[in-house]
Amino acid sequence: MTTLLAVLALICLAPAVAAVLVRNLIHSALLFVLAWLGLAAFYLALGAEFVAFAQALVYVGGVSMVALFAVLLTRPGRTDLLPPPSAARAVGGLAAVSLVASMLASSLFWSRLPSMEPTAPIPLRRLGELLAGPYLVAVLLVGLILTVALIGGLLLAAPRRPAEGADA
Amino acid sequence: MLHASHLWLIPALPLLAAAVGAAAPRTARRLPVALALGAIIGSFLLSLAALAGALAAPAAKLTANFTWFWAGSTAVRLGWLLDPLGALMSVLVCGVSVLVFIFSTAYLRDDPRLGRFFTCLSLFVAAMLGLLVANSLLLLLVCWELVGLASYLLIGFWFERPAAAAAAKKAFITTRLGDLGFLLGLLWLFHATGSSLFYDGGAGVLEGGALERLAATTLPGGWTAATGIGLLLFAGAVGKSGQFPLHVWLPDAMEGPTPVSALIHAATMVAAGVFLVARVFPLMAADQGLGGVPVHALTAVAVIGSVTALLGALLAVAQTDIKRVLAYSTVSQLGYMMLAVGVGAWEAAVFHLITHACFKALLFLGSGSVIHAAHHEQDARRLGGLATRMRFTYVTFLLGTGALIGLPLVFSGFWSKEAVLHAAELWPVSHLPFLAGLAGVVLTAFYMTRLVSETFLGRARGDGAAHAHESPRAMTLSLAVLAVASVAAGWIGTPAWPWLQSQLTGAPVAAHGLGEGLGLMILSTVLVGAGIAAGGWMYAHSPRADDRAPDPLARRFPGVFAALVARLWIDEFYAATVGRLLRGAAALAAWLERWVWGGLVSLTGRVAETTGEVNRAIDEDGLNTGFDRASDGLRDAAQRYSRAQTGEVQGYLRAVVVGLAVLALLLVWGGIR
Amino acid sequence: MSPLHLCLALSAALFCTGLVAVLIRGNAILVLLGVELMLNAANLNFLAFWRFGPGGGEAGLVFVLFSIAVAAAEAAVGMALVIAVHRHLRSIRIADANRLKG
Numbered sequence: 025m026t027t028l029l030a031v032l033a034l035i036c037l038a039p040a041v042a043a044v045l046v047r048n049l050i051h052s053a054l055l056f057v058l059a060w061l062g063l064a065a066f067y068l069a070l071g072a073e074f075v076a077f078a079q080a081l082v083y084v085g086g087v088s089m090v091a092l093f094a095v096l097l098t099r100p101g102r103t104d105l106l107p108p109p110s111a112a113r114a115v116g117g118l119a120a121v122s123l124v125a126s127m128l129a130s131s132l133f134w135s136r137l138p139s140m141e142p143t144a145p146i147p148l149r150r151l152g153e154l155l156a157g158p159y160l161v162a163v164l165l166v167g168l169i170l171t172v173a174l175i176g177g178l179l180l181a182a183p184r185r186p187a188e189g190a191d192a
Numbered sequence: 193m194l195h196a197s198h199l200w201l202i203p204a205l206p207l208l209a210a211a212v213g214a215a216a217p218r219t220a221r222r223l224p225v226a227l228a229l230g231a232i233i234g235s236f237l238l239s240l241a242a243l244a245g246a247l248a249a250p251a252a253k254l255t256a257n258f259t260w261f262w263a264g265s266t267a268v269r270l271g272w273l274l275d276p277l278g279a280l281m282s283v284l285v286c287g288v289s290v291l292v293f294i295f296s297t298a299y300l301r302d303d304p305r306l307g308r309f310f311t312c313l314s315l316f317v318a319a320m321l322g323l324l325v326a327n328s329l330l331l332l333l334v335c336w337e338l339v340g341l342a343s344y345l346l347i348g349f350w351f352e353r354p355a356a357a358a359a360a361k362k363a364f365i366t367t368r369l370g371d372l373g374f375l376l377g378l379l380w381l382f383h384a385t386g387s388s389l390f391y392d393g394g395a396g397v398l399e400g401g402a403l404e405r406l407a408a409t410t411l412p413g414g415w416t417a418a419t420g421i422g423l424l425l426f427a428g429a430v431g432k433s434g435q436f437p438l439h440v441w442l443p444d445a446m447e448g449p450t451p452v453s454a455l456i457h458a459a460t461m462v463a464a465g466v467f468l469v470a471r472v473f474p475l476m477a478a479d480q481g482l483g484g485v486p487v488h489a490l491t492a493v494a495v496i497g498s499v500t501a502l503l504g505a506l507l508a509v510a511q512t513d514i515k516r517v518l519a520y521s522t523v524s525q526l527g528y529m530m531l532a533v534g535v536g537a538w539e540a541a542v543f544h545l546i547t548h549a550c551f552k553a554l555l556f557l558g559s560g561s562v563i564h565a566a567h568h569e570q571d572a573r574r575l576g577g578l579a580t581r582m583r584f585t586y587v588t589f590l591l592g593t594g595a596l597i598g599l600p601l602v603f604s605g606f607w608s609k610e611a612v613l614h615a616a617e618l619w620p621v622s623h624l625p626f627l628a629g630l631a632g633v634v635l636t637a638f639y640m641t642r643l644v645s646e647t648f649l650g651r652a653r654g655d656g657a658a659h660a661h662e663s664p665r666a667m668t669l670s671l672a673v674l675a676v677a678s679v680a681a682g683w684i685g686t687p688a689w690p691w692l693q694s695q696l697t698g699a700p701v702a703a704h705g706l707g708e709g710l711g712l713m714i715l716s717t718v719l720v721g722a723g724i725a726a727g728g729w730m731y732a733h734s735p736r737a738d739d740r741a742p743d744p745l746a747r748r749f750p751g752v753f754a755a756l757v758a759r760l761w762i763d764e765f766y767a768a769t770v771g772r773l774l775r776g777a778a779a780l781a782a783w784l785e786r787w788v789w790g791g792l793v794s795l796t797g798r799v800a801e802t803t804g805e806v807n808r809a810i811d812e813d814g815l816n817t818g819f820d821r822a823s824d825g826l827r828d829a830a831q832r833y834s835r836a837q838t839g840e841v842q843g844y845l846r847a848v849v850v851g852l853a854v855l856a857l858l859l860v861w862g863g864i865r
Numbered sequence: 866m867s868p869l870h871l872c873l874a875l876s877a878a879l880f881c882t883g884l885v886a887v888l889i890r891g892n893a894i895l896v897l898l899g900v901e902l903m904l905n906a907a908n909l910n911f912l913a914f915w916r917f918g919p920g921g922g923e924a925g926l927v928f929v930l931f932s933i934a935v936a937a938a939e940a941a942v943g944m945a946l947v948i949a950v951h952r953h954l955r956s957i958r959i960a961d962a963n964r965l966k967g
Contacts, residue, residue, distance in 0.1 A: 025868055026867070026868050026871060029868055029871050029872070030871060033871060033874075033875040036875065036879070037875065037878050037879065037882070040879060040882045040883075040902060041882055043886070043895075043898075044882055044885050044886040044889075044890070044899070049892060049894070049895070052895055052898075053894070053895075053898065056898045056901075056902070059879075059902065060905065063879075063905055063909070066875070066909070067912060070872070070912055070913075070916050071916060072912050072915075072916070072926055072929070074926075074930070075908075075912065075926060075929050075930060075933070078930060078933050079905075079908075079933060082933050082934075082936070082937045083901070083905075083933075086937055086940070087898075087901060087936070087937060087940040090940055090941060090944045091894055091897070091898055091940070091944065093944070094894050094944040094947050094948060095894055097948055097951070098894070098947065098948065098951040098957045119846070119849050119850040119852075119853040120849060120853075120881060120884050120885050120888055122853045122857065123849065123852065123853040123856055123881060123884070126853070126856045126857050142868070142916050142917055143915070143916060143917075143918075146923050146926060150923070151923070151926070151927075154923060154927060155927070155930075159927055162931060166931055166934045166935065169934075169935060169938050170934065170937065170938050172938075173937075173938035173939075173941045173942050174941065176942055176945070177941045177942050177944070177945035178945070179945075180942070180945035180946055180948070180949045181944075181945040181948040181949060183952070837965070837966055838963060838966050839962075839963030839964060839965045839966025840959070840960050840963050840966075841959055841962070842887070842888055842889075842896075842959060842960070845887060845888060846888055849884065849888065
């Protein structure tokens with residue numbers, strides 16, 4: 025179990041790190057997609073099949089497409105040059121690295137969390153009953169949020185109408 | 193056949209056309225025209241179907257009522273009513289409207305506001321049709337005011353002309369005086385009966401129970417509630433139909449485009465008053481006079497009607513503007529209708545209304561054709577000689593004239609006027625209406641002969657008339673159809689075959705042949721002949737040489753003519769009484785404003801000024817220096833600090849992350865455990 | 866190392882990777898994707914404690930579902946904003962969107 029998870033974690037983490045460092049914007053976005061796919065596999069190994077499929081659908085199928093479209097629509101040129109190094113950036117990087125170090129340290133070495141037996145996975149039927157029962161209002165609200173986001177996205181991204189009186 | 197519950201479709205179509213036309217962009221000129229024409233033709237077909245339904249059961253009042261809203265426990269109900277009166281009027285209004293619409297497409301072809309014109313016309317037709325099929329006095333009042341609005345918009349259609357704008361205002365305000373009475377009558381009726389529906393399966397205000405209650409309620413002075421309400425409602429009709437005290441707006445309304453004059457101010461809207469009185473006739477007639485005193489609403493109607501019939505005909509004699517002659521003639525003919533209702537023959541009034549709508553629309557459209565051809569010259573003194581240049585218009589105009597003055601046997605106006613006069617002759621209360629009607633017949637023949645002679649005969653006395661040509665096809669087509677109607681419309685109500693009367697009353701009226709009224713017919717024929725002879729002798733026999741020559745009538749009776757030209761000083765009388773009263777009130781208000789309220793205002797101003805002066809002294813000398821120094825310091829500090837705001841999101845985020853990292857390190861190293 | 870520790874370590878690493886992307890990349894699209902990665906790290910924590918945590922129950926799993934849905938909405942609006950900014954400034958460099966500077 026642990027070995028499988030560790031391998032999957034590496035498969036997930038490596039593209040993510042590469043995505044941050046690589047210069048080409050398209051490559052970077054595609055590496056992000058790879059990282060999400062690895063994460064979906066990780067979820068699968070954890071026994072959360074439904075979440076894994078949701079992850080794959082939403083991120084690999086949806087968000088990545090939106091991101092690629094945004095890249096194409098904005099056409100920022102072939103490469104995205106890293107900005108020149110500056111003191112502010114160095115401070116930011118240092119802070120981020122120290123944060124990484126502290127969190128890794130706390131979670132791995134100083135944590136006193138007991139290692140428990142995994143709980144039983146939830147059957148899909150039960151999940152459906154949960155979503156249609158106690159969480160029904162939340163599901164409906166999420167639907168509403170998605171609709172509003174759709175309309176809001178359209179309004180934001182749609183080209184402005186030419187001003188009154190100007191010839192179109 | 194159209195069921196009563198579908199009657200709303202008839203006004204709904206033009207209303208829809210008006211709504212879409214109003215929303216259409218101004219550049220789409222043809223859209224409102226096409227919509228209006230389509231809608232009115234649809235309404236025409238629908239009202240034909242409604243007429244078929246109504247004639248299948250003339251005595252039954254087919255209604256479709258519904259509750260509009262509840263006010264507490266009182267239901268305000270509206271409804272639609274299908275009976276021969278409303279259905280016939282709908283067919284008439286739609287039919288005349290179709291022809292006027294077609295005429296207008298040519299008459300106003302070059303007007304930049306053509307779309308607006310047709311939108312307003314559609315609105316008018318919608319309101320007028322709603323008025324006709326309403327089964328509720330409230331609904332009728334709503335439509336009544338809407339036709340008033342449309343009339344206002346259309347009289348003032350050429351609002352750049354001050355005269356048109358003033359005429360629109362005059363028409364609106366004058367009719368509003370009568371509408372006040374209408375509204376009071378409606379409220380009184382609603383209070384007394386708890387309903388505004390005409391027919392409601394026995395519970396309506398025009399049905400047995402309510403009428404008996406109203407006739408039995410006595411007011412101080414011996415009048416009954418029915419009389420009071422009837423008089424108030426009649427006040428509305430007086431305003432709308434241009435009856436005597438409130439007739440002054442109708443001639444001025446001729447400032448509107450001629451098709452508007454034909455449709456609204458001759459054929460349909462001004463007849464709405466007659467329609468109203470005919471509609472509530474059972475209420476007017478409910479009180480047959482208590483204790484032998486015939487003081488009921490109908491007497492007032494008859495008196496007002498006869499005064500108007502005579503007055504309008506008199507004033508028409510001295511007018512020189514073609515449209516104004518026709519306008520006063522309309523006033524006079526409306527007087528005839530009111531007279532007929534007043535003497536109890538409301539079906540004769542409706543008969544005359546129908547024939548009058550046809551031939552007066554024809555005359556107005558004919559005058560429109562003349563005005564259009566003569567480059568907007570509408571003064572008869574500068575016209576003349578058009579008979580040869582506009583042969584078609586001349587012939588149709590002659591047919592309309594024949595109908596108006598009642599040439600015997602053929603023309604429609606003869607039969608309807610005979611019906612009116614016959615009823616007036618039999619009125620037991622007084623002979624004055626009958627005599628007034630007879631005098632009107634002579635005058636009508638006289639002024640129409642004068643108008644035709646001046647306009648069409650003799651030589652052209654102006655540039656417009658000299659270069660006139662026959663009008664386009666769309667105009668002459670409307671004229672032709674209306675000419676046929678003007679002749680034929682009378683055949684539905686002759687004494688030998690009183691089809692219309694029996695359909696309207698819902699009971700068979702015995703055909704009594706021509707024998708009974710023969711004496712009257714001969715008498716009125718003689719009178720018509722006398723009028724034509726007098727007019728022909730004065731005007732056609734020796735036409736005036738040029739436009740500055742005095743009127744032949746003025747040469748013979750200068751005093752009378754001057755009085756008539758001045759319209760008997762009625763407008764001046766109103767200006768001197770009502771106008772002066774208002775001016776006095778205004779002067780009083782101005783005086784109060786200047787010396788009383790003005791003093792208060794300037795006192796307040798002085799106080800505020802002094803306070804401000806004191807304030808300024810404290811401010812400038814005491815506080816300003818300190819505040820200035822403090823705000824300078826603040827501004828410098830703010831400028832320094834604002835440099836930290838780079839506007840870069842990532843910079844801000846970096847600061848957050850640094851803080852977060854410090855917090856996390858503290859937690860981890862500082863011993864969370 | 867227990868599976869729980871492994872999950873937490875991966876979650877922390879992903880979160881930091883996303884954070885670095887947000888902090889140092891100049892392109893607004895990559896910044897948004899970094900935010901998505903941080904959200905994923907949080908989701909992973911939920912799942913880890915649902916599977917190996919003490920409580921049992923199903924709230925963690927269901928919460929992740931909702932989180933994914935909201936993240937999708939966020940991505941859509943975010944990308945629309947990027948396009949709007951691009952139209953406005955002719956650039957999606959996040960450093961160029963500094964109109965609010967003092």
